[in-house]
Amino acid sequence: MTIANTATTPKRRLRTAVVGCGVIGRQHAKLITANEDLELVALVDPLEPAATALADTVESELHSPRPASYSSLAAALKDAGIDLVAVCTPSGLHADLAVEALNAGKHVIIEKPIDVDLPSARRVADAAAAATGQVVSVISQHRFDPASVAVARAVRSGRFGRITSGVASLAWWRGQNYYDSGQWRGTWELDGGGAVMNQGVHSVDLLLWFLGTPVQIQAHTALLAHERIEVEDTAVATVRFASGALAVIHCTTAAYPGLTARIQVHGETGSAVVDNDRLQYFHAADNAPAEGESSYGMAGAGNQAELEVGAHDASANTDGSDDLQTAHQKQYADVVEAIRSGKDPRVGVEEATAALATVRALYVSATLGSAVYFEDVLAGKYDDLVVHTGRA
Secondary structure, eight states: OBOOOOTTSOOOOEEEEEEOOSHHHHHHHHHHHHOTTEEEEEEEOSSHHHHHHHHHHHHHTSOOOOOEEESSHHHHHHHSOOSEEEEOSOGGGHHHHHHHHHHTTOEEEEOSSSOSSHHHHHHHHHHHHHOBSOOEEEOOGGGGSHHHHHHHHHHHHTTTOSEEEEEEEEEOBOOHHHHHTOTTTTOTTTTOSSIIIIISHHHHHHHHHHHOOEEEEEEEEEBOSOOSOSSOSEEEEEEEETTSOEEEEEEESBSTTOOOEEEEEEETTEEEEEETTEEEEEEEGGGOOOTTOOOOSTTSTTOOHHHHHOTGGGSOOSOOHHHHHHHHHHHHHHHHHHHHHOOOOSSOHHHHHHHHHHHHHHHHHHHHTSOEEHHHHHHTTTTTOOOOOOBO
16 A cells, blocks of 8 residues: 655544444444544444434533434545544445445544455455555554563564464353344354454454464364354464464353453563453563572562563453553554554554454364465465354
């Protein structure tokens, strides 16, 4: 994508539209109204009551001017003078709306994932490449967490030496009512998958950020604790990376009552553990403990996490809501800065497509019962394969 130098752009507020007024759309509306560089001017949803209800919330609870409501993005683009479109619909509709907005000359931010299949992701990439001066970013807010930033910095600066292994484990619980709350939930067409695609894609994205490019993936999936859905609620996979590092992916929405999302990175001279977005453990040999202090044990003196990120971001996270809001705000700020300065956003189409391709490779492997190569999946070799979920 070619981004024009817009450093001299007047710092007026960017007129923003939210497309999709469900749970995620409401989250984005809060973020936009809290950002002094943005102005929420339009809400788009084919269900009029959804757009009206969110407009009421913006006006009465968020104390912002009431945005206009539209039943289609085309109508909003025609009337509202929009600069930025936030796509917050079911996942399988992301690409169509993003391409429509890009073709209309708008900046775009897409809620994760970029879409549910790689042909759709490629359409977004093509539209972005053809655009001039437009920013496209995909939500991956955990790349902005202080804990994740600290680990990525340590990996890239060589403080952990050669990276040898990693673990991405998300052990959450979703009751049956979650899947029953919308006809699109738990479907391949609009959800694109289950515990990995819908909940675990952020963990997969961080694993790629830390360990690099996958080479080969072997996976198993299952539907074990839910009914009336097509997709998996439990998945495990092993991944070999181009660096030689090995990793495990584990994602489930069948871990009652719901535990944490956890990333581990291990290397020759250091290790780190991020748990619920906080740096639970960090140790690098270049920051050795004082004489007599132990360098072993998660709570031992060898834990340098607080030195890296401070007490708050090294503490246990029992809620997560404050971090979620803050991380999203940082990504929105990054998008605004990209628009203002002409630089690329931290998370663009390429990064989002790599995460999607990794998830897709996991599903392809589970369907075929054999290991698959990431590059084959990325290149489209399995685009026409109908994936399915393993059974107990």
